[in-house]
Amino acid sequence: xxxxxxxxxxxxxxxxxxxxxxxxxxxxxxxxxxxxxxxxxxxxxxxxxxxxxxxxxxxxxxxxxxxxxxxxxxxxxxxxxxxxxxxxxxxxxxxxxxxxxxxxxxxxxxxxxxxxxxxxxxxxxxxxxxxxxxxxxxxxxxxxxxxxxxxxxxxxxxxxxxxxxxxxxxxxxxxxxxxxxxxxxxxxxxxxxxxxxxxxxxxxxxxxxxxxxxxxxxxxxxxxxxxxxxxxxxxxxxxxxxxxxxxxxxxxxxxxxxxxxxxxxxxxxxxxxxxxxxxxxxxxxxxxxxxxxxxxxxxxxxxxxxxxxxxxxxxxxxxxxxxxx
Amino acid sequence: xxxxxxxxxxxxxxxxxxxxxxxxxxxxxxxxxxxxxxxxxxxxxxxxxxxxxxxxxxxxxxxxxxxxxxxxxxxxxxxxxxxxxxxxxxxxxxxxxxxxxxxxxxxxxx
Numbered sequence: 001x002x003x004x005x006x007x008x009x010x011x012x013x014x015x016x017x018x019x020x021x022x023x024x025x026x027x028x029x030x031x032x033x034x035x036x037x038x039x040x041x042x043x044x045x046x047x048x049x050x051x052x053x054x055x056x057x058x059x060x061x062x063x064x065x066x067x068x069x070x071x072x073x074x075x076x077x078x079x080x081x082x083x084x085x086x087x088x089x090x091x092x093x094x095x096x097x098x099x100x101x102x103x104x105x106x107x108x109x110x111x112x113x114x115x116x117x118x119x120x121x122x123x124x125x126x127x128x129x130x131x132x133x134x135x136x137x138x139x140x141x142x143x144x145x146x147x148x149x150x151x152x153x154x155x156x157x158x159x160x161x162x163x164x165x166x167x168x169x170x171x172x173x174x175x176x177x178x179x180x181x182x183x184x185x186x187x188x189x190x191x192x193x194x195x196x197x198x199x200x201x202x203x204x205x206x207x208x209x210x211x212x213x214x215x216x217x218x219x220x221x222x223x224x225x226x227x228x229x230x231x232x233x234x235x236x237x238x239x240x241x242x243x244x245x246x247x248x249x250x251x252x253x254x255x256x257x258x259x260x261x262x263x264x265x266x267x268x269x270x271x272x273x274x275x276x277x278x279x280x281x282x283x284x285x286x287x288x289x290x291x292x293x294x295x296x297x298x299x300x301x302x303x304x305x306x307x308x309x310x311x312x313x314x315x316x317x318x319x320x321x322x323x324x325x
Numbered sequence: 326x327x328x329x330x331x332x333x334x335x336x337x338x339x340x341x342x343x344x345x346x347x348x349x350x351x352x353x354x355x356x357x358x359x360x361x362x363x364x365x366x367x368x369x370x371x372x373x374x375x376x377x378x379x380x381x382x383x384x385x386x387x388x389x390x391x392x393x394x395x396x397x398x399x400x401x402x403x404x405x406x407x408x409x410x411x412x413x414x415x416x417x418x419x420x421x422x423x424x425x426x427x428x429x430x431x432x433x434x435x
Binding site: 197 | 397
């Protein structure tokens with residue numbers, strides 16, 4: 001049974017579209033972020049990864065797709081390019097793409113697992129990011145090694161700390177032009193803590209123990225798909241987690257759901273309303289690819305929903321940029 | 326009913342308000358106020374609640390406050406220490422009552 005079939009089997013949880021009556025909620029409201037998943041290849045295989053990234057994945061975006069992304073970015077009024085993966089740095093055209101993206105976009109984000117920057121061939125990336133004034137989003141599931149390593153792999157915490165310290169030395173988290181954000185994912189079948197409280201905890205403890213500085217911590221609710229979804233099923237937590245998501249539904253988060261202002265591009269140029277839909281292979285309603293859009297202006301589109309969308313509307317809401325309420 | 330304690334009963338807690346809604350509402354308002362950030366943080370209060378849940382051996386509260394603690398970013402090490410505080414208090418409380426035993430022994434023995 002795949003995840004979409006599992007969602008259908010939860011008859012006590014209504015379809016996500018029944019939670020709102022305003023049809024505008026189901027439509028995009030202008031494009032802000034183009035999130036580009038440049039491949040599922042990664043040097044880690046984190047337990048919560050919704051795209052199932054890892055060292056054995058072969059899906060890697062080609063330069064033709066990247067070029068099409070840049071054209072669509074120019075035509076459709078986006079303001080941010082958000083590059084993710086996998087470990088996006090492992091795409092052979094990554095540096096070229098960042099160079100080109102920075103020529104047309106003032107706000108380029110790269111989502112990094114940090115530890116890739118300790119691998120041979122990637123150690124120049126901290127300076128590369130600094131020189132391009134890339135906004136760096138890094139994953140650090142906890143300020144303690146045990147919790148981080150349980151989710152991301154042995155010694156990942158210690159190695160992540162080394163890279164963050166290097167980024168700090170280069171000015172990240174200190175120079176206003178060099179923004180370093182961290183992402184917190186719960187290490188299990190529970191919701192994230194209050195974002196501000198946890199940010200204060202992180203800043204206090206990482207500053208005290210490692211001299212680390214950063215800008216913002218974003219807490220993200222784990223989406224019940226991909227590897228995390230498999231964990232929920234395997235550990236018999238799937239139904240109770242979905243029930244909790246539904247019980248925590250907050251209508252105030254609907255307006256700011258990230259899918260309303262985002263286009264998610266897959267490694268092969270297929271398009272999705274968000275990275276979670278991408279992981280579930282739920283393409284945008286029209287089925288167009290990035291190549292179909294290169295000469296088109298922005299046109300509002302109807303968003304495709306399923307029950308995993310309750311993860312973005314639980315409590316204070318959740319997105320790739322943290323809470324949304 | 327196979328057991329007195331059923332995990333699903335936790336979700337029925339609010340039914341305690343059915344025959345006494347005013348008392349239930351007053352309890353919930355008080356409970357919510359107590360557990361919110363104050364001179365102590367909500368995080369610290371959750372750890373106290375977890376310790377008391379163990380001291381009073383309430384399976385509902387252990388389930389509920391373990392989840393609450395995880396959701397507040399509290400890790401297993403911190404929760405374990407809180408349970409040890411409860412255990413240490415229980416041990417100390419037991420031992421200090423030994424003074425009563427000694428007082429009685431002193432009074433009765435020749």
